[in-house]
Amino acid sequence: MKIRDIKKVPSKEALTQRKQLNPAKPIPGLSIKESLNLDTLSRHLAQLEKRVLELKGDIITKYIPQESRAVLEQELKRSLSQRDEAEALNKKLRLRYSYSRITLVANAVSAWAKYDKNTSLQELLSQVMEQEKVGEASAVSSISHVFEYDPGKSKEAEDLLEYIERFNELFSSGQYEAAALYAANCPRGILHNEETLLKFKALGFIKGKILPLLKYFEALINSSTAVKHPLNAAMTLEAIKCALSEKQLNLVIHWVTQQRLTFSEAIGDVIYDYGEVEPYSKSTCLALAQIVYSQCNIHKKAALCLCKQGQICGAMDYIKQLKSFSSDDYIFLLTNCASIELICCLTEEWNRKPASLSIGAIVLSLISTAHKQHGLHLLEEMSEKNALEQIILNDTVCTVEGWKKIADTCAENKHEQLSKEIISILTSQEGVVEILPDDEDAKIMEHVFL
Template sequence: MSVQEINKHAVLPPIISRSDKEFLESMQRYIITEIERVGCKEEGPADEYYIIYRNVFDKVIEYVTAYKSVLTSIKKEYDTFIETIKKGQRTAFHLHGKLKVLAAEPTALVYHRKRIIQLEAKLKVIENNSSKIQLQIDKMKQLRAEYDMKEIKYCTFSKDPSKPIPGMTLQDSVSLDALTKYLKHLEDKYAEIKQVMSKKYVPAQRMVDLDEEMIVVLKRRDVAENLNKELQFHHQRLQIILFALTSWVKSDMSISFQDFVKQIQKTKDLHGDQGIVEELCEYDPGKAKEAEILLYHIERFNELISLGEYEKAACFAANSPRRILQNIGTVNKFKAVGKIRGKPFPLLLFFEAIFSTSHAHRRPIDAALTLEGIKCGLSEKRLDLVINWVTQERLTFSEEAGDVICDYGEQDPYTKSKCLALAQIIYSECNLHKKALLCMCKQGQIHKAMEYIQQFKEFTCYDLMQLIKLCPDPELIQCLTKEWNGKSPFLSFGLTIIHLFSVDMKKVGIKVLQEINTALPSAVFPRKVKLVE
């Protein structure tokens, strides 16, 4: 076939209209724009490509009206086919995952079995450890039970080695000689404390044994008392019969002994002898009862002390019969207790109790207890209590008690005047007139002191000179060296001044002379003398 024949039968390409061309270009732009918008740059099919081209195909179907039904059928078939493919992919993906799970089950089973073996091994180790710990606990319980049965007391003491040793400097704590000396001191102190404990304290079991022994002794005492009463009754009958028989023998024995006894019982002679017999065989159950009460008070007091009930023990001692617990021994027991942090001083409670009940007894508190009580009150800075005791209670004063109060006043100038007044009361009660006079002078009661000197005429010149030496008051010196209530002076002015200069009290003597020189009237001495020290 020639070229001409070929060209004769060739088909010309269709001529695209302008509107179709614009439509195709718009579709092309739409495809490019949508692909860029969704970012589908990877090669291969994707849902985004499918959606974009499906929308383009829908627009083409809408644009080409002549082939709309055919294109719609084609699109429907393609959509059905694509949906079937997608469904198959989803099913395949699901089955693939299930297949992986089934393939991994044997491996997981192996791992689980291995883990079971590991946990069983750990469980055995834990059980072994638990059994060992339980054995140790049982052993400790057994040791504790043996410890409680034997009543062994251990003293565990731990000391931090980094801290300094109490009572030693850092230099001494690294010195072997100093440490040896300190160890010897501690050993001696330990031995002393141990000895004191063995004397002062007894074990609780010993107290129980003593209580049991006391119960046995009391029972024996009751039996002995009953037997004693019976024997006394029989003895009294025998005395009466003996008296009657003696009287019957001394008589003419004209009547029978039985009739004589009946007759003599009616007379007063027999009753008189019965009184003698009763005196000889007197039995006073009150005395035994009183001894029992005293013993009870002593035991109860010791029990309260051991229990730490010090306030009750103090009241119990204050109310004890016959003041059996008001003595120095009781004071020493309270002293041994010492001070307790946060609680009143037990010894002070004891003295408060016994002094407050002093009016309930015939005799006042003795001098030793009074002195100890005043010392205790002053040591606790309770001058108010001491003032109340001295002025209100029934006490027995002593010179030592007054001296203690004076010394306390010297240490505390704020309470000096009160202490001097209390000491004056005590010295006056003890007839210590010299010290009472000195207290008056130190208080500035010069006129009262002069009246006191006149009242008690036992003061000598030496006593008054000593008074001036202890209390160099110019007013006192002037009163002693001049007339008083129309009576001659107690001391010579010149001798007093000489005495002051001789005992290194020149300033006092010069001051007295200056006051006298100032007080002299100018009519008598127109030109006063100026004294120079």
Template sequence: MSVQEINKHAVLPPIISGSDKEFLERMQRYIITETERVCCNEEGPADEYYIIYRNVFDKVIEYVTAYKSILTSIKKEYDTFIETIKKGQRTAFYLHGKLKVLAGEPTALVYHKKRIAQLQAKMGLIENNSSKIQLQINEMKQVRAKYDTKEEQYCTFCKDPLKPIPGMTLQESVNLDALTKYLKHLEGKYAEMEELMSKKYVPIQRKADLDEEMTVVLERRDSTENLNNELQFSHQKLQVISQALTLWVKSDMSRSFQDFVENIQKSKDLHDKQGIVEELLEEDPSKAKEAEILLYFIERFNELISLGEYEKAVYFAVNGPRRILQNIGTVNKFKAVGKIRGKPSPLLLFFEAIFSISHAFRHPVDAVLTLEGIKCGLSEKRLDLVINWVTQERLTFSEEAGDVIFDYGEQDTYNKAKCLALAQIIYSECGLHKKALLCLCKQGQIHGAMEYIQQFKDFTSDDLMQLIKSCPNIELIQCLTKEWNGKPPYLSFGLAVLHLFSVDMKKVGIKLLQEISKGGKDAVEHLLINDPFCSLEKWQEVANICLQNGFDQLSNDIMSVLRSQAGVTEISEEDDTVNLMQHVFW
């Protein structure tokens, strides 16, 4: 077939109708207008071009009804392909950043090692300088001590001869008779002072000797009393037997003496004597002695307090029998003493002593003394003692003791972590799991807190909401509203957000929304699907809160996910005629 024949039968281009031509021109103007509005050219951002042409494609599909289904399928495939490309770009960007970090790790490691070497060298120089300075200080101390010794010797034995003698004129000081008379006067005065000192004061060694003599005398008295009790008991027995024997001899002695004694014990003659013997047998001399010892310790303790010998009083209070002086009354007496300038607090010495020997007794120190001891240690700024008491000694913990340490940590921010750890130990020992969990969270141990929740399993949603209010930590809220070790979340994210905004914790709620908005629509959908506690109406309230606080995209994502759920429709507040149960009856 020739070329003329082919041209002869060529298909003519379609004739465009007026409405189609007008539609095409309107679409062309729309593209030009939107492109100028977003200020982009052909080399501009692809996302904006994509949105413009996607809208044009939608309008073409609506206009061309005959090819609507096939064009819709084509658009859907293009959208899927473009979304896959975007996701791949995001993944590539993330991996590129991660690769940069991994590539920079060897360099950072080299820098860190170099810095370690520099710091070690610097520490060596500082230690050398410190040792030299310490040697110089020791040498200066030795020189100063020698100088002070020489000065003291000079001042003791060498008087200045140029100074006048006290009590004498210049003429008398050069007169031999006057000097001899004054010397005798001074010697007499010295003898008088020595006699006065011997009468008024006694050496401290004499007191120690008297104490030893007192101990010996008391031991001798106790042994004598025990011997006297035994002799009295023997005398009473012999007296009873003597009377019984006299009566037996006066009788006809037809019965044996043993039978006679058994019979006479039942008679009235020896009834009073037998009662005396039974009382003697039942009496325990050791109890009377113990009562005397207790009374002695109490009286001696009160005497030492009145004399101001508080260290000895502490010794008596701690070593008293049956812990007789380890009570709140003793604590009040030491409190009344107060602080002594230049000496440690008697009350602190008392608690330090009774806590240090707590392992020697069967029962631990009671809760009242434990609480008072902790208060005393903290008031004296001795947190080191309180740490040792709580972790090493046998004490009886209470909620009040934990609260005291917790409040002290709130005031002393430098030692707050230590106080929280101690309070956590006490709360755990007392079974106060809510307060122990709060201490863990305030220490920043979020994973430890989650393990604690999983271990005890007796925390309600109200308890966890109160925990969020007391410790508004974003990481804690995220852990509570997500799966943990394969188990469902303990709290609803939506309810948590609503709770934060309802208790005037708007800032925390906004931070939480910011963290969620970073994950995009996928994160929102995952939250909604895995949240069995929050109803759809509550999620709609969350969306409204997002919209009110400037999170428009997050609000749209929530509403979009809600609409995509099967059987879910948005109900406006103005539509009061909607029947929520209509689908059940139809």
């Protein structure tokens, strides 16, 4: 690459020469009348002194001495010369590598032509090229890494560095909204990290302005949606927490319904808990949490959200469509939403499908929670319908010990008649013996009968 001849450095005498000024000549920028006014001259002198200080500062920061420029141009010329030499060597190595590949292919074709042609030429060439890649990949990689010059990558690195510096300038000058937009739209997502998040979080609340952290998240989610690369789950969780802390539920609704986030169970929990402390927003939060849980395959919590909204039938349809919904999931559902309607749906056939749980298992789970009365009420209904005996005898889930525990709970809660009925049904089964409290001999054999 040719470089223009470097200009000769002016001599020191030429630099030290000063232009002679005529004292009688009018002052530039002032009329004759102003030139005779002392106040005007004082103001003009102050302006000139200020300008002199500015120029002195510019000399330090924006300009270099003529002698230094010559030195820098010499260094530039030397660097460009080194680059030209490296490019020439790189080209030479590439030609050598290409020649070796051509020779390898030519030899393979000659060998194929002389000997048997059981293998097709295309297959043979594929095998040869594959072996050549494996054998010389490391050497080619090292040569390319050392000698190949990619000005595009160098320019990209400079642009990224300039982008970070510009962001820091905006942030340090208090232009937080502009800094948030700038960081959200940065190339390669270099400012989509925890460090940037902590910088905005450290600002806290600024009177009369929207929380800078919220502006950052809003810009971040909008930009990530535009490039179809949503935020990761951790950043999404922080964004949801920030929006809800600022009572911006509408913003969360927009993010969730537009599928602009990476969902996780923790995000669903945050939205669900917000509905618990904000009664007016509870139904909305349940609907949003249900969307999140469904997307994350947390089916038991998604079904719970439907039940909490009063959509028991919808929850049952949702459950029956799933391939797996364990007994523990049903117990979780009952423990957190023990409505009579749900209990009935779980213990009866649904769309020609067998009942999900036995009444014994349901009652046993309810009596160990705060919903004890729901379980006892269900037993009373079954007893009034004369269906209790059939239910107990056909129950393959709840054991005899489980029903004995249910009977004891009935007696403790002033349902003696119900307790006696359950005990009577149990003792009527073959191999089951009732052990009385005062029967000492029977107590010894308790482990045999139970």
